[in-house]
Amino acid sequence: xxxxxxxxxxxxxxxxxxxxxxxxxxxxxxxxxxxxxxxxxxxxxxxxxxxxxxxxxxxxxxxxxxxxxxxxxxxxxxxxxxxxxxxxxxxxxxxxxxxxxxxxxxxxxxxxxxxxxxxxxxxxxxxxxxxxxxxxxxxxxxxxxxxxxxxxxxxxxxxxxxxxxxxxxxxxxxxxxx
Amino acid sequence: xxxxxxxxxxxxxxxxxxxxxxxxxxxxxxxxxxxxxxxxxxxxxxxxxxxxxxxxxxxxxxxxxxxxxxxxxxxxxxxxxxxxxxxxxxxxxxxxxxxxxxxxxxxxxxxxxxxxxxxxxxxxxxxxxxxxxxxxxxxxxxxxxxxxxxxxxxxxxxxxxxxxxxxxxxxxxxxxxxxxx
Numbered sequence: 001x002x003x004x005x006x007x008x009x010x011x012x013x014x015x016x017x018x019x020x021x022x023x024x025x026x027x028x029x030x031x032x033x034x035x036x037x038x039x040x041x042x043x044x045x046x047x048x049x050x051x052x053x054x055x056x057x058x059x060x061x062x063x064x065x066x067x068x069x070x071x072x073x074x075x076x077x078x079x080x081x082x083x084x085x086x087x088x089x090x091x092x093x094x095x096x097x098x099x100x101x102x103x104x105x106x107x108x109x110x111x112x113x114x115x116x117x118x119x120x121x122x123x124x125x126x127x128x129x130x131x132x133x134x135x136x137x138x139x140x141x142x143x144x145x146x147x148x149x150x151x152x153x154x155x156x157x158x159x160x161x162x163x164x165x166x167x168x169x170x171x172x173x174x175x176x177x178x
Numbered sequence: 179x180x181x182x183x184x185x186x187x188x189x190x191x192x193x194x195x196x197x198x199x200x201x202x203x204x205x206x207x208x209x210x211x212x213x214x215x216x217x218x219x220x221x222x223x224x225x226x227x228x229x230x231x232x233x234x235x236x237x238x239x240x241x242x243x244x245x246x247x248x249x250x251x252x253x254x255x256x257x258x259x260x261x262x263x264x265x266x267x268x269x270x271x272x273x274x275x276x277x278x279x280x281x282x283x284x285x286x287x288x289x290x291x292x293x294x295x296x297x298x299x300x301x302x303x304x305x306x307x308x309x310x311x312x313x314x315x316x317x318x319x320x321x322x323x324x325x326x327x328x329x330x331x332x333x334x335x336x337x338x339x340x341x342x343x344x345x346x347x348x349x350x351x352x353x354x355x356x357x358x359x
Contacts, residue, residue, distance in 0.1 A: 009231060013206055017238040021197065024242040067197010067242075 018065075025061035031078060032057040035085060039148035042089045048151050056144040063137055072128060073137030080121035080138060081145020084113030084161045088152045106153035107160040113149070114164015117142050121165065122172025135173075139165060179212065179251060188250035195244040205241075209234055213258050220262045229265045233258040274334065308351050316344040 036053030040046050063074035088109045121142055125135050142165055150157035179187070187208050193201035210230075217230040236257050244253060309317045319340045322329060328337045 009210075009234070010203075010206055013234055013238045014202060016235045017194070017202060017241055020239040020242050023239075065197075071197055 021065045021067060022061070025064035028064050028075070028078075029057040029060040032060065035145065035148050038085075038089060039151060042092055043149075043151040045151050045154075049148060052144055052147045052151065056141065056148070059137075059141055059144065063141070069131045069134030070137050073130060073134035074141050076121060076124040076128070076130065076134075077138040077141025078145055080117040080124065080142040080165075081148075083116035083120070084110055084142075084146030084164065085149035087113035087116075088149045088157065092152060106150075107156040110146070110150040110153055110157040110160035111164040111167075114146060114161040114166075115168035116164075117146060118165040118168020118170070119172060120168075122169035125169075126172060139169070183208065184249075184251050187254075188246075191241065191244050191250040191254075192246045194241050195246065197242075206234075206238075209237060209254060212254070213237075216255060216258050217262060220259075221265060225265055225269070229261050230258070232265075233261040236261060274338065308348055311351055312344065312347055316340075316347055320344045320348060 032053050035056075036049060039049035039053065043049055060074050060078065063070040088106050091106070091109050121138050124130070125138060130138065143162060146161045146165070147158055150161045153160065187205070190201040190204045190208070194205055213230040213233050214227060217226040217233065220226075221229055237254055240257070244250070309320060312320070319337070323337075323341045323344075328334065332340070
């Protein structure tokens with residue numbers, strides 16, 4: 001085989017590999033669809049839900065395509081984001097209605113979900129030896145994922161989620177470094 | 179493939195599955211000769227290289243799905259074996275339909291060269307003479323087969339049998355007249 005043919009074949013193989021990675025990203029990002037549907041139906045903020053879901057899906061696809069610690073971080077983030085996503089929605093589905101002008105119950109649920117998600121994130125990061133970029137990716141993906149549920153509490157919910165994630169992950173990560 | 183190369187392939191493919199692009203070149207270099215050799219064992223040389231390349235593309239397309247708990251070489255050869263099986267089926271279908279792409283290409287190439295054209299003309303005349311020696315039914319079957327046609331009233335399986343029998347008689351005749359196949 002001539003050198004030019006060999007290079008062409010190698011280029012084709014490389015394109016096939018990159019295509020495979022994009023397809024992997026699309027498959028993994030498919031889990032965002034049911035999350036987005038839940039958020040749209042439960043949170044009553046369809047535009048914000050769609051924007052957060054689109055950002056989350058794009059982030060997951062990009063991280064899985066890039067691979068290594070980014071891909072691992074995205075997978076951990078998707079799991080760690082489940083408690084803050086589901087907890088406020090479960091509370092709402094259980095029939096709790098907030099009638100006060102400023103309701104602290106849903107933001108509290110976001111903090112609690114965030115702490116649970118943060119603890120999951122920290123444990124998984126320590127267990128899988130996630131590097132700093134992977135940790136940042138996991139945090140960002142978990143925050144976006146949790147936002148889909150915490151939109152129910154508006155900006156307060158988002159802030160509660162971020163505080164909770166930090167509070168949940170910090171002790172595990174600090175203990176690991178010590 | 180020796181044990182050291184096999185273990186190295188496993189490590190490189192694991193890294194590639196994880197997204198490490200540095201592992202691409204070592205995997206490519208290790209797999210190309212391996213797949214060519216494997217395909218050449220199960221297919222004619224003209225087809226083996228194409229199938230090896232197809233298998234290589236499949237391996238890289240599905241590299242992200244590689245399970246590190248499995249043996250890399252077995253996984254790669256499994257993909258290649260499937261490609262070879264598919265190629266054989268394709269080949270069989272082409273034979274059944276009576277159209278051999280390779281023959282068409284070869285004839286087209288021959289027509290471009292005047293010397294080869296003269297030889298091909300002599301060969302055609304010799305084949306025509308041999309066909310005249312056969313029974314009219316055999317000659318008609320082989321002419322239809324050469325044209326890539328099948329009489330509509332004859333079922334495909336029957337036609338295939340007739341072609342096989344006709345070719346066997348033509349081969350015998352050719353051997354007695356020209357001394358070789």
